[in-house]
Amino acid sequence: MPNKAKSVTIFDVAHHAGVSKSTVSLVLTHSNKVADKSKQKVLQAIEELGYVYNRDAAAMRSGRTNLVVVVIDDLTNPLMALLAKNIEQALSEAFFQAIIVSSNNSVERQTQLINNLKEYKVAAFIICPVENTCAQWLDNLTTAYPVISLMHEVAYSSAPCVLPDYTKASHLVTLQLINESPKNMLFIGDESLSAQALLSGFNSACQKHNITPEPAITCTKSTPLHAKQVFSNTLLNKPSIDAVVCANTVIAHGVLSAAPHLKNSIVSCLHIPDITEMQPRFTSANISTQELAKRSILVLQEQLQTHTAPVKTLVNVNLQIRETP
Template sequence: MIKKHPNDKITIFDVAEHAGVSKSTVSLVLTHSDKVSDKSKAKVERAIAELGYVYNRDAASLRSRRSRLVALVINDLTNPYSAQLAVGLEQYIYDLGLVPMLVNTGESFARQQQVVNTLKEYNVAAFVMCPAPATDKQWQNELIQSGFPVINIMREISLSSAPCILPDNRKGTFLAAEHLLSQAVQELAFIGGNSDISDYHERLAGFEQALSEHPSAVHSHIINSATTRQGGHQAFQKLRRQAPSVQAVVCFSDVIAYGFIEAMREVGLTPGKDIKVVGFDDLDDSALMTPALSSVRIDAAEIGRRTTAVLKEIMAGNKAPVRTLIDVELQVRESSL
């Protein structure tokens, strides 16, 4: 039995002795390593509880130059899908024994630079980011070269050294456009999105691929807008002026589709009947609308799981996959039938 003066601090050596294991085993348990058996882990945790040992993570991070914090740098937390994704990521990061620190860049590269510079001072273990528009490979590569692992989610930075986890955007819009073209739609449009981000180009490419594979002559339109509800509303007005006979639209996101549908109703048009509408993201509210919105479903939980799997590999010093594609599927509902 370890006996100490009340003012003496319990050390990692005391825990090891009490548990009957080595100091290195205690260290592995304290750092949430998976290289220790459940039996040894239970012994160490019991010894910690019995001795009242408190692990000084600040001191440990100074020694290793790495904290247990993971920075989640999200492009726009006002977007429901971004918020849903962040919540999913948080739980998976907690499961690794790490602590997420969530920040919002508001789609501003300047703000992204500012928050990253601040978070570097905390010696975060890694940055998981959905890059803001105008993020370039040089900036990301310099961050990585300075010793901070970076993982991109949802968006890809061309030639960046950071691994990325992406939904199969191209497949998603291809499926959406094919679904509409199979119903003999002769005039359709791609609505919304920012040409400064990779997912816009991927989703547009899928839309255009479906058009190229369709044998009949089809008129198509591309309407850019902000990736907001208001952006969808404005996109409808612009499309109405340019192509009043359009029969169907593939929207860059569900949020844009919401705004587009609202604008349709304001002029007496019925979604699904006068214009077929397909969104992208498949937010929870999309199935509850009237009519229910067809949408391309992205599994946010799978993105979170695969992101943390890559993070785990990086932190173990292993080579992580450069590009991970998450499958998507089209959920067909009344808005496009």
């Protein structure tokens, strides 16, 4: 056993545990490449010897810290706020420290935040990219840092992305609505980066049943009031519409307020949780923010350890059938 009068080193831990120095290093950096038996030996040796890992010194050697910047596009969105909470928890469990900031749906602010935070020698960036994010800018960032694009995929970017299966979400809710035998269906989308995938799922479900829907319309603002105005104007020209698939529950509430008679013929692709739980609740596809956070950290760890990661990781969604009172 080493002399406790001097500082315990990583070599002492390796000798005490009967493993190599590189194995101890992998355990200290929370690598998943170490067998459980070896990991337990190292952890036991650390405890018995009283070894303290100097993360600051390690950061100086590597040029990086254990800080991970999480850029959320809109923290006022309850779904994104919940996602931020779960990412922070998942990072903490993986021994990372999260810095959570909001770009407020601004490309300029998104760029400024990331440029400023580079000075802190961060380990990686997890970004919920805003609309009009430049693919080249994102790819340039990936050459210097591990980067994950979360919730949205930036077209033509090679950055790894983790996102819900939006196409499946809209496909499932549309099929559920088709079971009610509607005659004139409409899709109301938004201007999010997921809009095209949601529309694709809607169209595939309609094609499966040989249904020709009305041309899709778009809400430029994801608020109930705006959705109400948009759908009210649509009904003036298309009064025969008897079923509506909405991009999210916010739009669905606006549609319902414009056409209460369609209350049993409105579904939402994505359920957006809210503390007040707006009523009624629509049939929708539920997104697990915990699973999104978990998968993001797994992709991040793979990037840090192997410098490679899956280009796209789709997280499954589940249909939640609700009866509108």
